[in-house]
Amino acid sequence: MAELDIKERQAGDVTVLDMDGKITIGEGSVALRSAIRRLLEEGKKKILLNLAGVGYIDSSGIGELVSSFTAINKEGGQLKLLKLTQKLQDLLAITKLLTVFDVYDEEPEALSSYK
Amino acid sequence: MRVRGVLHRRTIPVRLSEALCFEAQARRRRGAWKGHTYLVTEETTELELESRIESIADAAEVAAQVVRRLGLGDEAAFGVDMAVREAVTNAVLHGNRQDKTKKVDVSFRGSPEMLEITVRDRGTGFELENVPDPTDPQNLMKASGRGILFMRTFMDDVEYSRHPEGGTVVRMTKRK
Numbered sequence: 519m520a521e522l523d524i525k526e527r528q529a530g531d532v533t534v535l536d537m538d539g540k541i542t543i544g545e546g547s548v549a550l551r552s553a554i555r556r557l558l559e560e561g562k563k564k565i566l567l568n569l570a571g572v573g574y575i576d577s578s579g580i581g582e583l584v585s586s587f588t589a590i591n592k593e594g595g596q597l598k599l600l601k602l603t604q605k606l607q608d609l610l611a612i613t614k615l616l617t618v619f620d621v622y623d624e625e626p627e628a629l630s631s632y633k
Numbered sequence: 634m635r636v637r638g639v640l641h642r643r644t645i646p647v648r649l650s651e652a653l654c655f656e657a658q659a660r661r662r663r664g665a666w667k668g669h670t671y672l673v674t675e676e677t678t679e680l681e682l683e684s685r686i687e688s689i690a691d692a693a694e695v696a697a698q699v700v701r702r703l704g705l706g707d708e709a710a711f712g713v714d715m716a717v718r719e720a721v722t723n724a725v726l727h728g729n730r731q732d733k734t735k736k737v738d739v740s741f742r743g744s745p746e747m748l749e750i751t752v753r754d755r756g757t758g759f760e761l762e763n764v765p766d767p768t769d770p771q772n773l774m775k776a777s778g779r780g781i782l783f784m785r786t787f788m789d790d791v792e793y794s795r796h797p798e799g800g801t802v803v804r805m806t807k808r809k
């Protein structure tokens with residue numbers, strides 16, 4: 519099994535990526551980067567990352583979330599995060615990134631927040 | 634990767650697969666192994682790693698074995714795993730710059746009081762005070778630079794020094 523499994527689905531005009539696995543240096547980070555790059559190429563700019571299945575992330579993975587956020591913003595899009603595990607929430611708090619990302623616990627609430 | 638284990642001050646060269654078996658035998662601090670009774674008072678595991686990305690997960694795997702043998706809890710185990718991954722990442726990427734001729738040495742020294750981990754690269758070194766604070770608002774959106782913050786967050790002590798024969802050594806301790 520791949521380190522990070524990413525399944526894409528459409529919810530209205532928002533693209534949801536259901537992620538399962540680890541976002542760590544190497545395979546996991548590259549998989550996230552590739553997925554975001556492909557969505558932007560397809561003109562999909564409203565992206566919601568469902569991180570419920572991501573039990574582990576390292577500093578490289580956090581960096582990849584930041585890079586994704588920046589790349590999507592640059593294209594006039596929005597990246598939001600859904601269902602962070604406690605560990606991931608802690609890591610985003612330590613890095614002071616919780617205030618940067620728009621984070622939701624429930625999908626309907628996340629979807630309705632997109633303009 | 635070469636792994637060398639020292640159990641109760643006896644040096645035993647082992648391959649990784651054997652190290653896993655060794656771990657299973659040594660999980661209890663006092664027990665029997667090949668008909669001998671042993672008591673783990675202090676143990677050291679040393680790794681010599683290639684400067685490549687895959688080495689990071691390999692080091693974390695061995696760290697997990699050591700942590701289990703020492704009986705550290707889940708929270709400490711998570712912190713050690715994170716710190717080892719970040720330290721080896723820095724050694725492979727920033728220290729040795731993935732130069733295949735340069736090795737990364739990792740050692741785990743467990744005692745009843747603490748776990749001490751050292752990671753040495755063969756790089757040219759860096760000034761710790763020149764490393765930008767990743768939580769400074771002007772650095773928040775940078776893609777890298779959070780590894781040392783994680784190491785400091787999850788370990789009790791983190792110290793950097795220059796190795797007399799070259800390279801940077803980071804020494805991290807987790808008290809039990």
